[in-house]
Amino acid sequence: MKKFGWRMLRWGAALLVVLAAALVLRGLYAFRDRSPGYQLDLRLGPSSASATPKPLRVGFGRVKINPDLSDPRRPVWLAGFSQNRAATGIHDDLWAVACVLDDGDTRIGIVGLDAIGFFHDDVIAVRRACRPEWKLDYAIVCAMHNHSTPDLMGLWGPNPLRSGVDQRYRRQVISAAAQALGDATAALQPALVAFHEIPMSPDGLVADTRKPIVFDPDIRVMHFTSPTQGTTIGTIVGWANHPETPWSKNTEITADFCGFLRETLEHGFSHDGHTFARGLGGIHLYVNGAVGGLMTTHPTVTVHDPWLNQDFKEPSHDKSRAVAHRLAAGILPQLVKAGAPATNAVAISVRARTLELPVDNKLFLAASYLGLLDRGHAHWKKMRTEVALVTIGEASIACVPGEIYPEIVNGGIEHPEGADFDLAPLEVPPLRELMPGRIKFVFGLANDELGYLIPKSEWDVAPPHLYGSQGVYGEVNSCGPDSAWLLHQALGALCRDLKSTTSSP
Numbered sequence: 001m002k003k004f005g006w007r008m009l010r011w012g013a014a015l016l017v018v019l020a021a022a023l024v025l026r027g028l029y030a031f032r033d034r035s036p037g038y039q040l041d042l043r044l045g046p047s048s049a050s051a052t053p054k055p056l057r058v059g060f061g062r063v064k065i066n067p068d069l070s071d072p073r074r075p076v077w078l079a080g081f082s083q084n085r086a087a088t089g090i091h092d093d094l095w096a097v098a099c100v101l102d103d104g105d106t107r108i109g110i111v112g113l114d115a116i117g118f119f120h121d122d123v124i125a126v127r128r129a130c131r132p133e134w135k136l137d138y139a140i141v142c143a144m145h146n147h148s149t150p151d152l153m154g155l156w157g158p159n160p161l162r163s164g165v166d167q168r169y170r171r172q173v174i175s176a177a178a179q180a181l182g183d184a185t186a187a188l189q190p191a192l193v194a195f196h197e198i199p200m201s202p203d204g205l206v207a208d209t210r211k212p213i214v215f216d217p218d219i220r221v222m223h224f225t226s227p228t229q230g231t232t233i234g235t236i237v238g239w240a241n242h243p244e245t246p247w248s249k250n251t252e253i254t255a256d257f258c259g260f261l262r263e264t265l266e267h268g269f270s271h272d273g274h275t276f277a278r279g280l281g282g283i284h285l286y287v288n289g290a291v292g293g294l295m296t297t298h299p300t301v302t303v304h305d306p307w308l309n310q311d312f313k314e315p316s317h318d319k320s321r322a323v324a325h326r327l328a329a330g331i332l333p334q335l336v337k338a339g340a341p342a343t344n345a346v347a348i349s350v351r352a353r354t355l356e357l358p359v360d361n362k363l364f365l366a367a368s369y370l371g372l373l374d375r376g377h378a379h380w381k382k383m384r385t386e387v388a389l390v391t392i393g394e395a396s397i398a399c400v401p402g403e404i405y406p407e408i409v410n411g412g413i414e415h416p417e418g419a420d421f422d423l424a425p426l427e428v429p430p431l432r433e434l435m436p437g438r439i440k441f442v443f444g445l446a447n448d449e450l451g452y453l454i455p456k457s458e459w460d461v462a463p464p465h466l467y468g469s470q471g472v473y474g475e476v477n478s479c480g481p482d483s484a485w486l487l488h489q490a491l492g493a494l495c496r497d498l499k500s501t502t503s504s505p
């Protein structure tokens with residue numbers, strides 16, 4: 001009897017050791033670095049302000065990225081709201097849209113994906129899929145963050161414990177992004193560029209669902225035209241809003257207002273035999289900006305379609321179109337206005353570097369362990385990500401790898417009662433004050449999706465809560481309280497570096 005008891009104990013202990021080893025091995029596998037050794041520290045472009053750039057060339061390309069809905073045994077899980085939302089159809093096409101710019105010395109590519117988010121490892125995969133003969137010095141991959149597109153982050157499968165990512169679709173998007181860059185490179189042609197900053201009121205368009213109320217409301221546009229024909233080659237349009245207009249009950253795949261906007265800029269809009277706006281032709285690349293904190297065409301927002309003269313409150317595709325029409329009605333007259341200054345003498349500069357950010361969010365760590373969030377950790381609880389600053393003539397672009405709160409970009413960070421950390425705002429001065437140039441684009445979800453980037457002095461998990469509220473939303477989808485200020489510091493350093501080399505002595 002005694003002997004039997006000892007044996008049982010020994011077996012039990014051995015079983016525990018095996019179990020512990022299996023758990024550790026699972027962890028090592030789940031957190032393994034997907035891109036070991038990947039590091040970037042780019043400094044491209046003229047070394048002084050006096051260098052004269054060669055004539056600009058620009059090309060656009062696009063590749064459809066609709067998922068395959070033909071097999072009922074392989075449901076397509078829609079991202080962005082709750083789990084278990086299977087796609088029932090395609091309302092409008094999803095695209096990878098690319099623009100390649102070449103100033104004779106430096107060639108960069110920008111690709112915008114109709115996707116909820118795209119991790120840094122996937123961005124690296126896109127870069128590795130680009131052919132050497134395309135001679136791209138740097139490629140930026142941005143997700144639009146559309147909330148009715150297939151899950152590419154793993155959080156929206158059939159249940160909370162199963163990823164919604166179809167690896168075949170992920171590979172399809174990676175190769176489509178690279179192909180769009182290849183097509184844009186093949187389409188390179190001499191171009192003039194004009195930069196526009198178009199004021200846009202958020203009223204009846206975007207709500208800010210978390211205090212402080214700060215928007216990034218204006219539209220920024222790069223308009224490329226042919227110097228010989230005067231026709232539009234394409235545009236890059238930057239604005240900031242969650243593309244989630246049809247809201248959580250929608251099960252049709254849609255690019256949301258991003259798709260309607262691209263369509264309207266290209267083809268214009270006619271209805272009932274009346275033409276409300278003429279299109280520009282060309283290919284249009286929309287990029288989302290500071291959408292955190294939280295910019296959204298919430299179901300409480302009534303959007304007035306200026307052309308149909310109709311109000312839309314209930315979430316619907318028509319409401320998405322109304323958002324796009326509001327934007328297009330601001331953009332198109334500005335672009336066709338005669339005498340918009342355009343130039344072909346623009347120099348391109350790039351500063352880009354990888355860095356490691358701490359991950360404190362236990363839910364993110366658990367999701368990584370379970371294989372839901374399929375991205376590597378460069379070191380334990382440290383994710384590799386990337387910041388970049390690009391200048392194109394008098395325009396600059398800050399590439400932010402997540403959903404940044406607009407107050408970090410435009411100013412207005414607070415330290416409200418109820419905040420978890422007793423400190424003054426760290427993310428100052430505002431990013432746009434640090435950036436060089438006249439027209440300052442902020443590309444959000446650029447080269448990564450780290451979730452919300454929240455000012456540390458507004459961080460709130462523990463009660464009492466901000467502004468006497470019952471609690472706030474945001475922290476649950478953030479890596480931690482230190483991501484925003486670390487990224488702000490890294491971007492600030494790139495701004496200073498670029499300003500110091502390109503400003504006149």
Ligand SMILES: [Zn+2]
Nearest residue numbers: 145242291403
């Ligand atoms: Zn979001």
